[in-house]
Amino acid sequence: MMQPMQPGDGLKKEPVLVMRGISKAFPGVQALDDVEFEVFPGEILCLVGENGAGKSTLMKVLSGVHARDSGTIIFKGREVDFKTPQQAIQSGITMIYQEFNLAPNLTVAANIFLGKELTKGRLHTIDNASMAQKTGALLSRLGVRVSPDALVKDLSVAEQQMVEIAKALSQDAKLIIMDEPTATLTSRETEILFQTIRRLRDQGIAIVFVSHRLEEVFMIGDRIIVMRDGKRVGELIPSKSSIGDVVKLMVGRPLKEFPKQEARISGTVLEVRHITTDRIKDVSFTLRKGEILGFAGLVGAGRTELIRAIFGIDRKIAGEIYIEGRKVDIRSPKDAVASGLGLVPEDRKSQGLVLQMAVRENISLAGVERNARSFSRLNWQWERQAAREFIEKLRIQTPGPEQITANLSGGNQQKVVLAKWLTLHPKVLILDEPTRGIDVGAKTEVHSLISRLAQEGLGIILISSELPEILGMSDRIMVMSNGRIVAEFPREEATQEKIMACAI
Amino acid sequence: MELARAQAPGKQARRSFKMIREVNVLIALIVLSTIIAVLNPRFLSPYNIQILIRQIALFAVIAVGETFVIITGGIDLSPGSMTALSGIICTLAMANGWSVTLAIIATLAMSALIGLGHGLAVTRLGIPPFIITLGTYSIARGAAAVITKGWPIVNIPASFLFLGQGIILGIPVPVIIAVAVAVFATYILRFSVIGRHIYAIGGNIEAARLSGIDVNRRITFCFITSAVLAGVTGIVVASRLGQGQPAVGTEYELIAIASSVIGGTSLQGGSGTVLGALIGASILSVLNNGLVLLEVSAYWHQIAVGCVVVIAVLSDVLQRRAGARRALIAKLITGKNPGGGVSAGLK
Numbered sequence: 001m002m003q004p005m006q007p008g009d010g011l012k013k014e015p016v017l018v019m020r021g022i023s024k025a026f027p028g029v030q031a032l033d034d035v036e037f038e039v040f041p042g043e044i045l046c047l048v049g050e051n052g053a054g055k056s057t058l059m060k061v062l063s064g065v066h067a068r069d070s071g072t073i074i075f076k077g078r079e080v081d082f083k084t085p086q087q088a089i090q091s092g093i094t095m096i097y098q099e100f101n102l103a104p105n106l107t108v109a110a111n112i113f114l115g116k117e118l119t120k121g122r123l124h125t126i127d128n129a130s131m132a133q134k135t136g137a138l139l140s141r142l143g144v145r146v147s148p149d150a151l152v153k154d155l156s157v158a159e160q161q162m163v164e165i166a167k168a169l170s171q172d173a174k175l176i177i178m179d180e181p182t183a184t185l186t187s188r189e190t191e192i193l194f195q196t197i198r199r200l201r202d203q204g205i206a207i208v209f210v211s212h213r214l215e216e217v218f219m220i221g222d223r224i225i226v227m228r229d230g231k232r233v234g235e236l237i238p239s240k241s242s243i244g245d246v247v248k249l250m251v252g253r254p255l256k257e258f259p260k261q262e263a264r265i266s267g268t269v270l271e272v273r274h275i276t277t278d279r280i281k282d283v284s285f286t287l288r289k290g291e292i293l294g295f296a297g298l299v300g301a302g303r304t305e306l307i308r309a310i311f312g313i314d315r316k317i318a319g320e321i322y323i324e325g326r327k328v329d330i331r332s333p334k335d336a337v338a339s340g341l342g343l344v345p346e347d348r349k350s351q352g353l354v355l356q357m358a359v360r361e362n363i364s365l366a367g368v369e370r371n372a373r374s375f376s377r378l379n380w381q382w383e384r385q386a387a388r389e390f391i392e393k394l395r396i397q398t399p400g401p402e403q404i405t406a407n408l409s410g411g412n413q414q415k416v417v418l419a420k421w422l423t424l425h426p427k428v429l430i431l432d433e434p435t436r437g438i439d440v441g442a443k444t445e446v447h448s449l450i451s452r453l454a455q456e457g458l459g460i461i462l463i464s465s466e467l468p469e470i471l472g473m474s475d476r477i478m479v480m481s482n483g484r485i486v487a488e489f490p491r492e493e494a495t496q497e498k499i500m501a502c503a504i
Numbered sequence: 505m506e507l508a509r510a511q512a513p514g515k516q517a518r519r520s521f522k523m524i525r526e527v528n529v530l531i532a533l534i535v536l537s538t539i540i541a542v543l544n545p546r547f548l549s550p551y552n553i554q555i556l557i558r559q560i561a562l563f564a565v566i567a568v569g570e571t572f573v574i575i576t577g578g579i580d581l582s583p584g585s586m587t588a589l590s591g592i593i594c595t596l597a598m599a600n601g602w603s604v605t606l607a608i609i610a611t612l613a614m615s616a617l618i619g620l621g622h623g624l625a626v627t628r629l630g631i632p633p634f635i636i637t638l639g640t641y642s643i644a645r646g647a648a649a650v651i652t653k654g655w656p657i658v659n660i661p662a663s664f665l666f667l668g669q670g671i672i673l674g675i676p677v678p679v680i681i682a683v684a685v686a687v688f689a690t691y692i693l694r695f696s697v698i699g700r701h702i703y704a705i706g707g708n709i710e711a712a713r714l715s716g717i718d719v720n721r722r723i724t725f726c727f728i729t730s731a732v733l734a735g736v737t738g739i740v741v742a743s744r745l746g747q748g749q750p751a752v753g754t755e756y757e758l759i760a761i762a763s764s765v766i767g768g769t770s771l772q773g774g775s776g777t778v779l780g781a782l783i784g785a786s787i788l789s790v791l792n793n794g795l796v797l798l799e800v801s802a803y804w805h806q807i808a809v810g811c812v813v814v815i816a817v818l819s820d821v822l823q824r825r826a827g828a829r830r831a832l833i834a835k836l837i838t839g840k841n842p843g844g845g846v847s848a849g850l851k
Contacts, residue, residue: 313714337716351714354707356774365704366715372697420715 016041022071031057033230039206046209046217049227050439063095064088094168095177104153109135112167138166158189177208186299258472259448263290269459275319279305281483287459294474295463302483311336342421346432352417360387360401367423390419411442430461525768529783540794561682563785567763568689569733571781572726575706577773578633583734585644587753590738592648595657595748619731623724648750657748668743690778706773766816
């Protein structure tokens with residue numbers, strides 16, 4: 001498994017890129033330790049590893065964002081040393097980031113030719129017609145149906161991604177690095193992206209695909225390189241190995257995937273009747289104490305919209321909510337919190353945390369008002385104690401409660417969001433994509449935490465786009481489609497196939 | 505034990521990091537004062553010091569109000585015009601036979617109402633703070649001129665003059681007012697639940713809202729605070745001058761914003777302190793005062809103020825960049841070493 005291999009098709013090609021003995025230290029940490037890395041033309045190479053394993057640093061060294069301490073980079077047979085990303089792009093290496101570098105108010109064509117606009121005539125006026133025409137040719141090479149004259153802000157995330165890829169092609173990229181490209185895509189959009197990536201591969205372009213989603217890695221990859229703790233720890237061919245093999249390499253040990261324990265399920269804690277909004281149509285369900293209720297569905301099925309309505313973020317047109325049998329009137333998140341609900345939102349960075357505040361301040365954010373009145377003094381004693389208690393209970397990895405939350409890893413940040421709600425002893429906890437973008441080890445920790453909370457008698461609503469997570473964690477599963485609940489399965493009867501059949 | 509030991513350095517690091525800004529600005533203030541004192545020893549004369557601290561007191565009150573709004577990520581362009589209008593309303597009420605106390609209460613109530621209007625317009629109607637307070641900037645200034653037809657309002661009771669001209673135990677009353685405002689503001693921002701909410705809103709309004717914080721009410725509170733403190737300033741200025749002048753307070757909003765920013769308040773929201781605003785107001789006052797003492801043409805004052813603001817923001821940006829680099833490194837360290845957490849979860 002550790003011997004170098006040729007790409008899947010077995011052709012003896014020269015690698016388009018070779019990185020040898022790459023090391024990079026940041027003060028106090030060896031981010032990359034003597035890493036070897038190579039990509040062949042016409043290959044989709046998947047680079048996997050936990051957060052902090054060094055994947056991003058390696059790609060940033062390659063694309064000229066970071067300077068390396070030692071090692072050599074050979075690209076297209078010549079030794080290169082990129083000082084800036086621009087130099088890398090000019091040589092034919094483009095990195096596509098999760099946040100796109102597109103100007104939303106410009107057209108697709110204008111974005112693709114940004115900084116190298118085509119001009120005509122003596123006055124060098126911008127030649128929109130030929131830019132549009134060339135853009136059209138690029139897009140059709142990708143098999144994308146987007147008008148060159150469309151404004152980027154009107155495109156879907158997936159389409160914007162295609163524009164980024166087209167931009168890379170227009171710069172004659174020979175190697176395209178994609179960092180978590182599917183994180184915000186629906187499964188259909190992901191399929192289209194994969195087709196495009198395969199098409200690029202067949203045209204001889206090398207692709208480096210950095211992802212957390214191992215199922216996808218196995219779908220798309222020709223070869224997988226695994227990193228851990230700044231080192232390359234292994235190389236696999238998808239057709240000859242399993243996800244378990246990759247995980248074992250990533251974490252350095254085998255992993256039990258879903259640590260769900262039996263919980264005692266008793267009386268109804270939350271009942272939702274006929275909730276209707278402009279996106280949700282007449283949704284009713286009940287949730288019992290100790291129960292984990294999974295919500296499955298495609299992106300856009302209305303799951304997030306449903307909980308936004310329940311939590312008082314979006315306006316309800318109709319519907320009633322009962323908590324422990326009592327009707328509650330929730331018109332704002334404040335009301336929801338007062339009624340005993342907690343929400344771990346979809347995007348912890350933009351919705352869950354105040355990143356520049358200390359861990360302590362984030363943990364106490366929701367509870368601080370309950371433990372002191374508006375104009376009265378903050379209850380510092382309660383706050384410090386809560387922070388200390390939950391850092392220990394949830395095993396939040398932080399130098400201390402005063403650490404700035406932005407400095408924590410994704411998994412630990414998510415635990416801080418959970419801790420924020422647990423200080424309030426809520427009756428119902430709503431988790432929207434609780435493990436999105438966090439690494440495998442931390443994921444398992446969050447899963448066992450969820451299971452433990454259910455055992456303690458909380459009612460838990462779990463929304464996830466990862467079906468294995470829904471299947472592995474839920475006691476009961478609701479499937480949503482087009483703003484409605486279309487099916488309900490008990491844990492024993494649910495399978496991926498049944499759920500997908502209802503969701504589509 | 506392990507945990508307690510780990511906490512100490514983090515706490516210290518954060519506190520010192522937060523204070524760096526104030527210390528830097530304080531050093532700048534001392535250096536500036538020293539230079540001026542060397543060039544013209546009259547700077548340190550008791551008479552000049554008195555003038556100076558009165559000036560600082562005035563700027564400080566208005567800067568503190570502005571700081572509240574800026575921490576939430578908003579901005580208030582109205583304090584200068586509000587200073588003029590509230591001075592006019594207060595003196596007008598007294599000229600019409602209202603008692604001093606009643607006139608002051610009415611003026612502050614009017615200011616609070618205008619602040620409430622700003623808050624509601626921003627939170628309920630979604631009008632950007634810049635626009636709604638720009639409206640007041642113009643309307644309040646215009647109203648002051650319309651009411652007075654441009655003439656000062658005189659005929660005010662002598663007892664009213666105490667607020668601006670009086671001295672208690674050798675300390676001018678406006679300075680006492682400013683200290684009281686600073687103490688109150690520090691309490692709110694640093695020690696109360698509201699203050700914590702205000703910083704959280706400036707840091708991430710969505711996360712604050714989803715945590716059950718009544719975001720609209722908190723933002724409105726900040727606009728009311730700013731407007732009321734502009735009202736206080738207007739009353740003190742009117743008392744100091746002994747008349748209601750429609751033209752006072754010109755560019756006070758810029759001084760308020762500049763003081764706040766020099767003192768380390770980020771226009772993006774989420775950070776800023778009362779102490780910083782006080783030091784910022786002091787720097788601008790010392791600069792003004794020094795340039796007068798050094799007989800620099802008044803035309804140059806604005807240029808000097810502008811330069812100080814740009815330098816302050818520039819140093820902030822550079823420091824933030826260094827901070828971001830530090831944060832990145834810290835992230836790599838914590839991210840690099842998740843082994844402890846991972847294995848702990850698995851055992």
